[in-house]
Amino acid sequence: WARLRRRLSTSNNALARALGDLLSADRIDEEVWEDFETTLITSDLGVGPTTELTEALRKELAIDGVADPARAKDVLRTELLKLVDPTLDRSLNLTPANDGDPAVVLVVGVNGTGKTTTVGKLARVLVAEGKSVVLGAADTFRAAAAEQLATWGERVGVETVRSDEGADPASVAFDAVDKGARDGVDVVIVDTAGRLHTKTGLMDELGKVKRVIEKKAPVSEVLLVLDATTGQNGMTQARIFAEVVDVTGIVLTKLDGSAKGGIVIQVQRELGVPVKLVGLGEGVDDLAPFDPEGFVHGILG
Numbered sequence: 001w002a003r004l005r006r007r008l009s010t011s012n013n014a015l016a017r018a019l020g021d022l023l024s025a026d027r028i029d030e031e032v033w034e035d036f037e038t039t040l041i042t043s044d045l046g047v048g049p050t051t052e053l054t055e056a057l058r059k060e061l062a063i064d065g066v067a068d069p070a071r072a073k074d075v076l077r078t079e080l081l082k083l084v085d086p087t088l089d090r091s092l093n094l095t096p097a098n099d100g101d102p103a104v105v106l107v108v109g110v111n112g113t114g115k116t117t118t119v120g121k122l123a124r125v126l127v128a129e130g131k132s133v134v135l136g137a138a139d140t141f142r143a144a145a146a147e148q149l150a151t152w153g154e155r156v157g158v159e160t161v162r163s164d165e166g167a168d169p170a171s172v173a174f175d176a177v178d179k180g181a182r183d184g185v186d187v188v189i190v191d192t193a194g195r196l197h198t199k200t201g202l203m204d205e206l207g208k209v210k211r212v213i214e215k216k217a218p219v220s221e222v223l224l225v226l227d228a229t230t231g232q233n234g235m236t237q238a239r240i241f242a243e244v245v246d247v248t249g250i251v252l253t254k255l256d257g258s259a260k261g262g263i264v265i266q267v268q269r270e271l272g273v274p275v276k277l278v279g280l281g282e283g284v285d286d287l288a289p290f291d292p293e294g295f296v297h298g299i300l301g
């Protein structure tokens with residue numbers, strides 16, 4: 001989070017910039033508020049949260065047209081934190097529905113968002129917590145995908161169940177969960193293909209993977225991986241996936257490379273699902289639980 005803070009609070013962070021502009025205005029008039037709103041929109045906050053934030057600030061600040069900087073920051077901090085919603089439960093549900101079953105985490109998202117990397121990092125976190133883990137390479141469309149996952153498995157010291165390129169993704173997912181159950185492991189993490197060619201194609205594929213897994217054990221988490229740098233494209237992807245599967249948590253990757261932290265607020269708001277984890281780099285330890293206070297602090301300093 002220290003690193004993220006540095007990144008978010010750089011001068012190109014749109015939220016921080018909006019606040020800076022607001023505070024440096026000699027008089028806060030309509031034009032200043034309009035610029036403020038425009039800058040918030042460019043930070044991927046979304047129209048609804050932008051309006052709410054602006055209204056709240058307008059109400060609280062600038063009675064005589066001049067904002068008190070200390071007070072402005074406090075109000076913004078309170079309002080941002082409200083939007084991020086620190087009351088949401090962001091823990092991963094890793095309790096198996098039936099004794100003796102592994103918990104199953106299904107990881108979905110468009111290719112390139114950082115799905116496989118996230119699976120690897122998550123395995124690392126769980127192993128460090130003393131849990132046993134098996135990975136399932138259900139992205140069978142690209143040989144390289146299974147290869148990449150197996151490499152992550154080796155790196156963090158867990159087994160990867162995979163099959164030949166072109167095999168049925170659902171059957172690989174089933175085999176992984178089956179192996180997890182037979183070996184008595186705690187968690188099976190299943191990596192899926194993220195081909196978004198058609199919505200029905202995706203729906204059929206992910207629906208089948210989930211149905212087939214659940215012949216063996218219920219899926220306890222469906223994590224949607226989104227690339228924070230993709231802005232509104234990412235939001236479009238998120239909407240499609242949320243229609244197709246019951247997403248239980250969001251992983252926002254590449255937050256280290258994004259100056260647009262607003263996506264956290266927008267995606268949570270629209271999907272009604274908490275951001276649970278964030279990716280802060282390409283390394284094995286660069287996955288962190290999402291921390292609302294740390295996030296707001298990162299933006300506002």
Ligand code: GDP
Nearest residue numbers: 111112113114115116117253254279280281282
């Ligand atoms: P997938 O196709 O969705 O499985 O994506 P990959 O896991 O292969 O990741 C795509 C690229 O994004 C790789 O080069 C990763 O190293 C990189 N990546 C993944 N997560 C992060 C992150 O949190 N920060 C940064 N900077 N890069 C990331």
